[in-house]
Amino acid sequence: MTQRASSNRKTIKDILAGQNLISPVDMAKAEAESAKTKKPLQQAVVDLGFVDKLSVLQALAAEWEVQPVLFDDVQVDSRVAKLISDAMARKLGVLPFLREDGIVLVAMADPRDPLVLEDLRAKTGEEVRPFLAMPEDIEKELDRIYGTALDHDDGGGGDEIHDAVERKTQEMLGDILENADDIEGIEAKTDLMEVDASAPEVERIVNAIILAALQSKASDIHIEPFEDPAGKKNRLIVRFRVDGFLKEAPFRIPWSYRNAVIAKIKILTASMNLTERRIPQSGRIEVMAKGRPIEFRVETIPTVYGESASLRLLDRKSVQVDIHKLGFLDDILEKLLEQLKGIGGKKNYGMILVTGPTGSGKTTTLYACLNHVNRPDIRIITAENPVEYNIDGIVQVAVNPDITLAKDRVFNFATALRSFLRLDPDVIMVGEVRDKETATIAMEAAMTGHLVLSTIHTNDAASTVSRLAEMGPPAYLVASTLKCVLAQRLCRMICPDCKGPVTLSADEREIFRLNGFELTEETTIYKGAGCKACSNTGLKGRLGIHELLIMDETVRRVALSDLTADSIRNAAIYHSPQRMRTMVQDGLIKVLQGLTTINEVLGVSTEKTS
Ligand SMILES: [Zn+2]
Numbered sequence: 086m087t088q089r090a091s092s093n094r095k096t097i098k099d100i101l102a103g104q105n106l107i108s109p110v111d112m113a114k115a116e117a118e119s120a121k122t123k124k125p126l127q128q129a130v131v132d133l134g135f136v137d138k139l140s141v142l143q144a145l146a147a148e149w150e151v152q153p154v155l156f157d158d159v160q161v162d163s164r165v166a167k168l169i170s171d172a173m174a175r176k177l178g179v180l181p182f183l184r185e186d187g188i189v190l191v192a193m194a195d196p197r198d199p200l201v202l203e204d205l206r207a208k209t210g211e212e213v214r215p216f217l218a219m220p221e222d223i224e225k226e227l228d229r230i231y232g233t234a235l236d237h238d239d240g241g242g243g244d245e246i247h248d249a250v251e252r253k254t255q256e257m258l259g260d261i262l263e264n265a266d267d268i269e270g271i272e273a274k275t276d277l278m279e280v281d282a283s284a285p286e287v288e289r290i291v292n293a294i295i296l297a298a299l300q301s302k303a304s305d306i307h308i309e310p311f312e313d314p315a316g317k318k319n320r321l322i323v324r325f326r327v328d329g330f331l332k333e334a335p336f337r338i339p340w341s342y343r344n345a346v347i348a349k350i351k352i353l354t355a356s357m358n359l360t361e362r363r364i365p366q367s368g369r370i371e372v373m374a375k376g377r378p379i380e381f382r383v384e385t386i387p388t389v390y391g392e393s394a395s396l397r398l399l400d401r402k403s404v405q406v407d408i409h410k411l412g413f414l415d416d417i418l419e420k421l422l423e424q425l426k427g428i429g430g431k432k433n434y435g436m437i438l439v440t441g442p443t444g445s446g447k448t449t450t451l452y453a454c455l456n457h458v459n460r461p462d463i464r465i466i467t468a469e470n471p472v473e474y475n476i477d478g479i480v481q482v483a484v485n486p487d488i489t490l491a492k493d494r495v496f497n498f499a500t501a502l503r504s505f506l507r508l509d510p511d512v513i514m515v516g517e518v519r520d521k522e523t524a525t526i527a528m529e530a531a532m533t534g535h536l537v538l539s540t541i542h543t544n545d546a547a548s549t550v551s552r553l554a555e556m557g558p559p560a561y562l563v564a565s566t567l568k569c570v571l572a573q574r575l576c577r578m579i580c581p582d583c584k585g586p587v588t589l590s591a592d593e594r595e596i597f598r599l600n601g602f603e604l605t606e607e608t609t610i611y612k613g614a615g616c617k618a619c620s621n622t623g624l625k626g627r628l629g630i631h632e633l634l635i636m637d638e639t640v641r642r643v644a645l646s647d648l649t650a651d652s653i654r655n656a657a658i659y660h661s662p663q664r665m666r667t668m669v670q671d672g673l674i675k676v677l678q679g680l681t682t683i684n685e686v687l688g689v690s691t692e693k694t695s
Contacts (some may be wrong), residue, residue, distance in 0.1 A: 092152055097126045100112070100148045101136065111135040125194060127159040128220045134621045135416045136513055138219055146217045154182070154216040156226050163230045165189060168209045170309050170393070171231040172322065175331070177201050180223045181209065182216075192218035192226075208389060231395070282348035282359075289347045290338060295372060298398070299335055299379070303327050306381075308350075321346065339631050346394045347385065354383050362392045369471075370396070380471075399471065408453040412628040414674060420633055420663070425454060429463050429511050431534035435568035436527060438518070438553075440543045445574050446629055447540040448473065451514055454538055455479060458512060467514040468501035480508075482598050484516070490585075502526045506533070515539040521557035528558050531566040544693055545668065546572040546634035547654035554648045556610050564636070564644040572632040572668055574689040576681045579611050580619035584679070587612045593683055600670050602677075611679040628680055630672040630690065635663045 086136035098116070100105050103223075107115070107130060119129040127145060131138045142153035161182040166174070168181050168189065178194035179201065187213045193201070196215040205213045298306045303325035311320050321343045323334035338346060351357040354368030365386045371378050381396040414422065427433040432647055437454070439447045452474060455465060459478055466480040498515050499522040505513055514632045518524050518541045531537040543549040549570045554563045586609045589597075597604050613623025634640070634653070657665035666674075672686030 087325075095148060100144055101127070101130060101141065104144045107607065108125055108134045108143060120435045123387070125220045131219065132221075132617075132620065134615055142217055142219065146650045149217065151193075151215050151217045154190075154192050154218050156182075156192075156218070156222050156546065159183070161226050161230065166230050167228070168211070169205070170311070170388060171307060172309065172311070172324065172331070173208070173229060174227055175224070177204070178220055178223060179205065180218070180226055181205070181213070182226070184211075189213045189214065190216055192223055194220040194223055201620070210389070216315055231305075282345045282352060284345060287342065287345045287349045290342060290346055291353070293336070294334070294338075294346075295381075295396075297336075298396070300326050301325050301327055304398055306398075307331070307393070308338075308346060308395075309388065310340075310390040312390040343391060347394050350383060350394050350396070351385065355386065357383070363387050369399075400475070406449055406453040406456055408450075408457045411450060411453055412675075412680075413631060414671060417631055417633050417666075417671070420635060421454075421571065422457070422568070424635070425458050425536075428458050428536055429460075434531060434534045434536050436531040436537045436539070436566045437568050438549055438570045439538075439540050439573065439575045440546065440570060441540075441551045445689075445692075446627075447573065448516075450571065450573065450629075451538050451540065452476065453515060455512070458536075463512060464508075464510040465512040465514070466505050466507070466508060466510040467516075468498050469514070469516045470498070480510075497523075499523045499526055502530060506535075508529055510535060512536045512538065517541065518553070518556075518661070524556040525554060525558050528562050528566045532562070542689040543572075543653075545650070546570040546632045546665070547657065548650035550636075550644055550653050551648045560645055560648055563648070564641045567636045569636060570634045572634075573629050574668060574672075574692060575627045576630055576672060576675070576685040576689050577622075577624035578626045578628045578681050579679065580613035580616065580623055580625040582618040582625075583614040583616035583623060584611050585614055586610070596683060597673060600667070600673055602670075602673060608677070610676055610683070612682060623686070624682075629676065630668050630675060630681075630686060632666065632668040632671060634665055635661070637661050637663055 095103070098112060102109070103114060111133070112130075112135075115126060115129040115133055115135060118124070118133060119126045122129065124132070127141050130136050131141055139153075139155070142155070144493075144518050146153040159182060161180065162184065165181045165184050174180055178581035180192040181189050182192050183190045189205075191202075191205060191213050193215050196202070197219060200433060202213060202215060203361055233291060294308070305326040307322075307324045307326070309322045309324070313319050319340040321338040321340060323336070323338060324331045325334060346511075348359055349366070350370070351359050351366070353370045356368040357366045365384065366524075367382065367384045370381045370383055372381070373379070380399040382399055383394060383396050385392050385394045408422070409418070424437060433601065439450050441447050455467070455476060459465060459476065461478065464480075465478070466482065466483050468482050470484045472481045472483045482501055482505075484498055485496055499520070502513065502515055502523065503526055513527075513530055513535050515523065515527055515537065516539070518527055518539045527537050527539060541549055541552065543552045547570075549572070550563060550567065553567070554560055589604070589608060589610055593610070613619055613625070615623045619625040634657050636644070640653060640656045643656040647653075654665075657663065658667070668690045669686060672681065672690060673683070675681050676683055676686060
């Protein structure tokens with residue numbers, strides 16, 4: 086790749102100013118921001134809203150003679166991304182994102198340094214072609230590929246564990262740290278013979294890594310071999326992700342332990358293939374800390390320097406999801422709570438389904454329902470894959486279809502449900518209804534005096550009824566067991582820091598009119614102008630929009646003879662006394678309340694499940 090010496094001398098400031106993209110005053114502000122936050126100047130210019138991202142990319146790309154890339158349009162191939170380590174990618178501000186005709190395409194925040202390209206060629210052993218991307222876009226993609234931090238605001242309980250492990254970690258770390266001075270000595274002694282995974286100190290090292298991670302409240306642990314070309318500084322790097330940022334562990338692991346440590350982690354999962362080091366594998370580890378199980382999801386991937394392992398903490402801390410805080414409109418909440426009344430003693434039974442695409446908050450709503458009905462005299466049991474949160478007083482069972490119970494029988498939702506019935510619970514929660522077997526058993530359970538809660542993948546409430554019937558159970562069973570269906574989506578909320586009233590356009594008025602709203606001239610809606618708090622999007626936080634279909638007598642009668650979604654929807658909206666509101670109507674009410682925008686509501690409500 087030839088570099089034009091002249092263009093290399095132009096600074097980013099020169100390039101942007103030279104194209105008249107930004108005023109000198111704004112440029113000065115951006116420079117100050119860049120100096121303060123340490124973010125590259127081009128990112129500061131975009132973040133402050135002075136120039137749009139595409140214009141900045143185009144200006145710089147033209148000058149540096151590379152093509153710009155936006156990850157909105159390009160799907161990153163994570164296998165290609167993992168040709169280099171997370172650490173190296175972040176350090177260099179690069180992301181290998183695709184392989185095309187045998188050439189690795191690499192997004193770079195700054196492609197001016199030819200040495201970086203040489204480095205990438207050497208590390209990947211492949212021909213590379215640079216593309217220009219925004220620094221933050223590269224970071225975001227790396228976060229997506231390698232994982233970001235879990236939410237660590239603790240609802241109590243978590244601190245206890247951390248305190249408990251702290252002393253232990255110090256003891257173990259102390260041991261390793263004491264030996265750290267002598268680390269070269271250890272290397273010399275052990276270099277020639279591979280340390281075996283069964284060596285006692287290997288277990289201690291792995292425990293120390295896990296405990297140190299818990300102590301620093303890390304969400305992820307990355308253990309990566311890094312080979313120094315000169316052979317002098319070969320290292321097994323341990324890094325923790327804390328609050329979204331990666332930091333190196335305060336201790337070093339001798340290089341000769343690299344295979345043993347990874348092997349020990351694989352052994353702990355009890356499911357990974359120890360001898361297979363050429364393909365990515367995944368598994369789970371459960372450890373106990375102060376009597377509570379802590380679970381990690383483990384991924385191993387082959388890198389050019391050997392196998393690396395990433396552990397993601399699945400922090401199953403107790404949750405207190407409050408059904409009153411999920412953004413339900415008052416009347417919807419009242420109807421939903423009515424459906425959850427009178428549990429126990431077989432007085433309330435039937436099936437309640439929550440539907441929506443992945444990421445629409447279905448599970449959170451189910452947990453909120455369980456929390457609401459959770460009382461000592463009510464027996465609740467769940468089948469989940471995986472168990473994401475612990476709720477006190479509830480029997481939670483993790484199903485795992487990979488476990489074979491007996492000949493041809495696997496431990497899936499259906500088998501879990503069947504075994505639950507013998508335990509005679511009042512409430513059963515099943516992670517998901519997605520096949521005939523689960524649907525049938527869930528409905529049988531609902532018929533025989535249990536309240537069954539579950540999720541299902543459909544686009545709206547009415548089509549859930551027909552989807553259930555398509556799965557196989559007879560119409561009468563669907564009509565008689567289903568109590569209600571809640572469809573939901575999550576909209577982004579207007580940023581409170583930059584929220585202001587805007588007048589409705591004619592098109593927007595029409596949207597309201599088509600959905601049955603009568604607006605006056607005085608009707609106001611709101612938008613976020615964009616500010617620092619919301620990264621100039623005008624949106625911050627999320628809010629549920631809902632559609633609650635109650636299977637009352639009217640809807641039931643229709644369902645018995647006609648299970649098409651349209652007929653059921655019509656019955657619920659126009660004929661039933663409940664007068665069901667659609668998700669869009671629910672969202673538009675929230676627009677009028679100044680909580681979200683029309684675009685958000687229309688955007689998410691047309692989102693289809695796969
Ligand atoms: Zn804002």
